[in-house]
Amino acid sequence: MSTLAVRVRQDLLRSAVLTIAAITVVSGLLQLLAPAFVLTLVGGSTTPTTEHFFAIIGMFMAIVGGLVLHAELASDSREVALLWGALQKYGAAIAVALGVGRGLFGALALLVAGFDLVSGGLMTWHWRRTRH
Known part of the structure; x- marks a missing residue:
């Protein structure tokens, strides 16, 4: 070919x-x-x-x-993956918190939301430090 x-x-x-x-x-x-x-x-x-x-x-x-x-x-996919991974974590935290607020989950599920929120923050921090 x-x-x-x-x-x-x-x-x-x-x-x-x-x-x-x-x-x-x-x-x-x-x-x-x-x-x-x-x-x-x-x-x-x-x-x-x-x-x-x-x-x-x-x-x-x-x-x-x-x-x-x-x-x-993008030319550097590592930065891209960190950014979008962090966005996913924020989205999951919001979704779980909304689920608790709507009565779909118990209050214990807020631990999951908290974990996702902290994870998103750490990923954002790492993303900001690795950007060129």
Whole structure:
């Protein structure tokens, strides 16, 4: 296979990955911000529990899609992974705390939220120290 053909194939694959990542971010944000709407679209039942967990899945979709998109566009993926890993930890802490506030989890779950919050802070600190 010629060098040009390999290059074209790599460019097409990269474009596909970037497109998938962008769609994942957008669909994840939609699921996070409007879980009942998306659940209705896909024929799911809408209860406080399903909406809460569907929104959490949307948060993870948006963050992982953002990670892939950012890593593909950045020259140093280590910094990218630290940043998005920290964002995931903050999102998880918020999701668990909201779950406690909505009565879906007991108060003991706040320990999990606290762990995620501290983890996100440590990852952010490390990310800030490793940035060029």
